Amino acid sequence: MKRQWLPALALLLLSLFFLWGVTGYPHDAQLPSGTSLEAPSPAHWMGTDNLGVDVYAQVSAGYFRSMGIGLATALCSFLVGGFLGTWAGFSGGRVDLVISFLIQVLLSIPQLPIMIVLGAFLGQSTWNIIWIIAAFSWAPIARQMRAKTRSLRGADYVRLAQLYGGSPWYLIRAHMGRALWPLLAVSALAVVGRAILQESSLAFLGLSDPLARSWGMMIARAIRFPGIYQTAFWTWWLAAPAGALILSTLLLRLLVRGLEQRLDTEG
Template identity: 40%
Template sequence: MKNIPAQPVKMIKWFHDFSWSGKLSAAVILAILLLAVFAPGLSIHPHNTSTGAPLQPPGGKHLLGTDELGVDLWAQICYGARVSLLVGLGTAFLAALGGGLVGIIAGYLGGWPDKFIMRLIDIMIVLPDFPLLIVLAAFLGPSLLNIIVVLALFSWVFPARITRSQVLALKEQSYIKSAETYGAGAWYLMWKHFLPEVFPLVAVNMIRLTGRAIVSEAGLSFLGLGDPTSKSWGLIIHHATSFKGIYFTDFWKWWLLYPWLALTMMVTALAFMSRELERIADPRLGGRRFSVH
């Protein structure tokens, strides 16, 4: 019988060790990922064309009803999952990549580069990020790429601090000292030793950053600063709350409630998943450290 690869076995074991909240969060995240990937097949109606009566309640051909233009709400939520995940994952990847490299450089080099980077991080932390996000988003224009770049500019500090603290401890290890004695350069140490060690914690932080970015994008879209063609969950909520008398009618029961539920479930699941993986990745939290080797 063929041997089963070690990496899938490890992943299955991690999932088995999850708490009930971690398993439920994983199921929710997987369901929303499938919703985004198979959106064309799961929604029989287009997400940007009127296919029914305006403000039609759930039922019949429209599972979750329609908006004020008669556009199917279920189709909008399916395609909105794509937008929210694109913004969340794109922001998390850019922030983790940039912040991770900055943190490794600061921790390993020390001296004035470390001091300069830490002062910059301190400034970024105390700045009120969401008002600045609003200003930059309004200045750069409403596009998904601009939103991802702006969110990444305010998110890199978190992985940078994590990687720096890890590198400060790792560079004092005997095997790092031995590698330096035998002529190992800075880039070799960063690629072969530091990056594999800090990757698990950075990956966990990426999950947290994904949820944060999804909420920020929804907030910008709610304020009318998102991409007007994206049909993200935040933009659906923006259109619903902009409708006069929405709270004095029954329209909010489907037009506002369902995208809010989708957004809340996704962000909550990401938060619980991040906490669950952090427990495993960080031994100080009582879990077992996992490795990418």
């Protein structure tokens, strides 16, 4: 049985997660505000790390960085994947062959190793991370848009409008858009969760901006601390960014899954 309440629940929890991220907090995410490795207390809600920097402030800063990168990547994938997929599906012929070949290449190659190489080559810039992740994120969107456009192009009402002189842009906007735009939006939303995981992976490997607070970087610093698992430090220093990463990607996946089910029902 399809759970129609999943999108609403996931959206509610994501909203609460956002409110948690913007909660006013007196401590800085860059500068020490306490002693080294303080346990959670009213002064430091999630304790401090080995440098005395508040963990809650770092997790909150990492939330906005991860979400910002995820949304920027999704926007790039929305534009590139939507345009190329629709163009290929509507045009057919050589255009379809070339774009389909690019899609298959990007979907078949191992992404993370190439991202690591590109990240090491291009440098530790936030925008470089966005471009690298977006370069591998548009292909699934383009594949879905191509398939949907091809199926809609053969519909009787679209062919009739084309016989009456409708331009490609008019046909896509007026007759096919109602079915294409929701699919494109949901597909782009799915990119956000994947981009968060990929950015955290690159940050974990030291390929992200070293001056920015990132969940992946926090996890990397925590697990490299000597004896982290033989002490109670991991219960706040490591568990906090790992839990935020898991929870955010899980909620985004639940939201996307629920919206996909709704599209299937309406389609």
